[in-house]
Amino acid sequence: MSILEVLNREKIMAMIRGLRPDTVDRTVEALVQGGIRFLEVTTNTEGVYELVERLRQRYEGQLLIGIGTVLDADMAAKSIDAGAQFIVSPNLDEEVIAYGLRHEIDVFPGVMTPTEIVRAVNVGAKAVKVFPTGSLGGAAYLKEVRAPLDHIPMIASGSVGLNNLRNILDAGAIGVGIGGNLVKRQWIEAERFNEIQKLAREFMDIVAEFQAQSTGFLLSSSVAMEDPQGSRS
Secondary structure: OOHHHHHHHHOEEEEEOOOOHHHHHHHHHHHHHOOOOEEEEEOOOOOHHHHHHHHHHHOOOOOEEEEEOOOOHHHHHHHHHOOOOEEEOOOOOHHHHHHHHHOOOEEEOEEOOHHHHHHHHHOOOOOEEEOOHHHHOOHHHHHHHHHHHOOOOEEEEOOOOOOOHHHHHHOOOOEEEEOOOOOOHHHHHOOOHHHHHHHHHHHHHHHHHHHHHHHHHHHHHHHHHHOOOHHHO
16 A cells, blocks of 8 residues: 555644653554554654654554654655655755655655645645644635645645544545644653553544444445435335
């Protein structure tokens, strides 16, 4: 499966930003035990490149690991050398997208407007990160912008939590990036890693419910199309 196919199935991309090195391992393990299969580690995390290289070795086959807050082609090069399986940016940088294309690594650039969304895809992005989703209007904005652009896969990032995850998914997001609303710094500092695991499971339960209902709807629609008179017989 491609990166996007897996993201479309798993939905949740947990983001690690600025954690102390001595807390990262237990945090990632808690996320994995909670069902998380996508991890973004940002470049403003100490030792990010060495960290990603180590996590790739430890969680091979369990996690897809990318590097976020990639702002230029040099950072993209370092990310790929470290083993990043995808790259995420808060902005639209065409050089970063081009570098990813040359190395067959998906780049998810941050975009706000329809113009940026279309531009990103035109220069080679397979999906875009709508950021900051919360400030833009959340699910309502995503739904509106997808109306004319529903052929473009969109990842929602910014202020996504348990309270609005389902609405964001219903609005058509292929996946969501979640940082502090999942990787809670106060819990990490208090070594309450079991709480992070439990919270991760709550997020994944919402995803499972959404996927089950979406599949059921598709199956029902398929039956109706195959036998349009079945309900009348």
